[in-house]
Structures are given as C-alpha cells and as structure tokens.
C-alpha cells in the first residue's frame with residue numbers, strides 16, 4: 243500500500259451509474275447511492291466548514307491554546323485542504339501517521355482494504371463506511387500531530403450551539419422528567435412502563451438532530467416532544483419497544499443490572515438519552531447505566547467526553563431552576579456511580595460490530611456483562627448490521643452476523659440507504675410515500691434482538 247496519495251489518478255467519474263446491488267456493502271462507486279452523494283458533496287462541505295471555522299476563529303483559538311497555536315493552525319489548515327483534495331480527486335487512502343494507540347489497528351485495516359481486483363483503497367471505490375470513518379480519523383490526525391492543538395475539537399462550537407438552540411424543548415422535557423423522577427414512589431408498574439415507552443420514543447426521535455446529515459446546519463426540535471409522540475407513530479417502521487421493556491421488566495429490582503448506552507449526537511439528542519437513563523436508574527430498571535462516548539471528534543456532532551461533561555455543567559448552571567436541579571441530580575448519579583461515562587476506541591475504528599470480538603475482545607466482554615445494550619443512531623446501526631444493502635426483509639438478528647454480546651436495542655432514525663427487518667412489501671409502500679424515506683431522518687426503527 244502506498245504512502246503517496248498522488249501516485250495515480252482514478253477520477254470518480256469512473257463510478258458506475260447504478261444503485262447499490264443487493265447484499266454488498268454500501269460504496270460511493272455506485273453513483274445512484276447516498277454514499278456517492280455523501281462523498282461527492284456532503285463530506286467536502288464539512289471539511290470546508292472546518293477550514294472556514296479555523297480561519298475565522300484564529301484569534302480565539304490562539305487565546306485558548308497559546309501563541310504556538312498560530313503556526314500549527316496554519317499547518318493544520320493546509321493538511322485539511324490537502325485531505326479535501328485527496329477525497330475530491332479519488333486518490334488512494336494513505337496510512338495514518340503518529341503513535342496514537344489506534345494507528346496500528348487503522349493501518350492494518352487499510353492494508354487489507356483492497357478491492358476485488360487487488361487495488362489499493364480509494365475514496366470512491368472502497369466501502370463507504372471505511373472511507374467516511376477514515377476522513378474523520380485523518381481530520382483528527384491534523385491536530386493530534388501538533389504540540390498545541392492536540393485537544394482541539396473543530397466541531398465543539400457547533401455541538402454547544404446545538405444544545406443551547408434547543409433549550410426551549412429541553413425546558414419542556416425537563417419539567418416533565420423532573421416531576422416524574424421526583425415522584426418515584428407514586429408509580430405502579432403500568433405507569434412505569436408507560437413512562438418508559440414515552441421517554442424511549444422521545445429518545446428515538448432525538449436522533450433526528452444530527453449535524454453531519456444537515457451539513458452542520460441547525461436542526462431544531464418541536465417545542466413539546468412528548469406531545470409529538472402520537473403523531474410520529476406511523477413513521478416508526480419497526481417498533482419492538484415492548485420487547486425492550488420486557489427485558490428490563492424481568493430484571494427489575496435486581497442488583498447488578500447494567501445497561502450500556504452507545505451514544506450518538508451531542509445537544510438535544512444527548513439530553514433525551516440522559517432523561518431515559520434517569521428513568522432507568524430511578525425506577526430500578528438498571529442499577530447502572532454506562533454511557534459509551536467517542537474518543538475523538540466524529541461525524542460532526544457525536545458525543546466526546548468533554549461534550550458530555552460540558553453538557554452537565556452548563557445545564558447545572560442554568561438560570562432555569564428546574565433545568566439546573568435535574569442536571570445536579572444527574573451529576574449526583576455520576577458521583578454515586580449509577581451513571582458511568584466511558585470512551586472506547588472501538589467506536590471510532592472503521593470496523594463493523596461483528597468484528598469487535600477480534601478487534602477489541604475486552605470491550606465485547608464488558609458489554610456481555612450488561613443486560614441490555616441500547617445503540618443510538620444511524621452510523622451505529624450501519625456498523626451493527628454490517629452496512630450492507632440487505633434485502634429489506636432480512637431478519638435483524640441475522641444482519642447482526644454473530645454480534646451478540648447481550649440483548650440489543652437499536653434506536654435509529656433512517657439516514658442511510660440500508661435497512662433490515664421489514665415486513666414484505668413495507669419497503670415498497672414506504673418508498674411510494676416518500677422517495678427519500680431511507681435518508682431523510684423522517685422514518686425510524688426500534689429493533690430488538692435477544693441474546
């Protein structure tokens with residue numbers, strides 16, 4: 243595999259003018275696919291926005307990271323421009339540099355990522371999942387290899403704005419959840435089930451707020467997300483929430499019931515995750531919730547450790563006394579160990595989940611100790627089900643291809659052209675209602691697989 247991205251040209255015009263064939267991994271080489279649009283249009287826009295942000299915020303960045311940051315900022319901008327050019331001209335993917343702990347795994351992955359003819363991987367000709375993950379990892383490299391900007395997150399201000407812009411909705415949700423958890427003794431098990439269902443759906447629709455799909459544009463949620471639940475029911479194509487509830491209900495009041503929540507987006511979606519997690523520990527459906535965050539800036543809005551901490555802190559300082567009281571309660575959960583925040587390298591590797599047992603056996607083992615794993619969002623779903631253009635009726639548990647650390651619940655709004663587990667005819671019926679049904683975030687699924 244080459245280290246020189248300039249070695250040979252293969253313009254992306256050479257992509258085939260067809261849709262993704264059945265049962266193959268999504269790839270930008272199929273021109274009539276969302277992968278192609280993403281590589282051609284969406285990703286260059288995201289990189290341009292990063293460059294613009296860094297140029298515009300130069301002074302503030304230097305104030306925060308020190309004088310030496312000015313020169314390194316310029317170098318990083320140069321590297322990101324080069325990255326964008328490599329992508330847009332469909333160059334071969336080059337190996338990562340540096341000593342970070344994931345570099346060896348990444349480079350081993352890249353070396354075996356040849357196509358059927360044995361050619362080196364390229365932006366438009368290799369699996370979309372691999373190339374898009376690679377873009378975010380290369381972006382990270384531009385900062386990782388500096389002295390002053392190692393902790394710089396080019397998406398931080400967007401993520402923070404996403405939370406602040408949804409404070410109206412957060413206030414409404416907060417009033418509801420605060421009352422619910424404070425009156426924990428007044429609820430019979432039917433009530434608890436109803437409340438669980440409500441917050442599960444709120445959490446599901448929270449996944450609409452994804453800044454990588456919107457190209458960084460704000461995605462505002464309805465003022466009262468609880469009221470919207472009923473109207474949105476028809477957009478849930480598969481609803482196995484009842485099964486998720488049953489798993490939790492049989493283990494209720496037991497000790498050592500761990501629920502893992504693989505987080506997706508910061509901002510409003512994270513807030514809905516926290517509301518659901520509060521219900522889980524308050525009503526003894528879980529003795530511990532472990533949040534799984536990313537170790538590096540990812541897909542624009544994914545939650546990294548500092549985003550999680552900032553969110554709790556900013557909410558606890560809120561002028562709205564209910565918002566601050568609820569956030570203080572959550573800080574208490576962190577202190578008592580009912581909530582645990584973890585950041586695992588695996589989530590920012592290019593591997594699909596059925597490779598976890600080989601690539602990160604320790605994480606797989608940890609997840610096996612949980613009663614339930616809640617997997618949030620579109621990208622996590624793609625990794626969970628192999629990112630293959632399945633026949634839409636392919637059973638969900640089969641699409642997991644052997645990934646079975648524990649019981650699994652996937653909560654996803656559809657933002658990529660892969661799906662499984664539908665009834666016969668359901669894909670066709672939905673496509674007839676909306677040609678963009680797979681990518682618009684308008685539709686959703688709650689899918690469950692038991693151990």
Ligand SMILES: O=P(O)(O)OC[C@H]1O[C@](O)(CO)[C@@H](O)[C@@H]1O
Pocket residue numbers: 280374449452453454455456506507541618619620621622624655657658
């Ligand atoms: O935040 P989510 O729900 O994982 O969505 C991630 C986004 O990234 C993609 O998977 C690829 O860009 C989109 O399909 C989706 O918009």
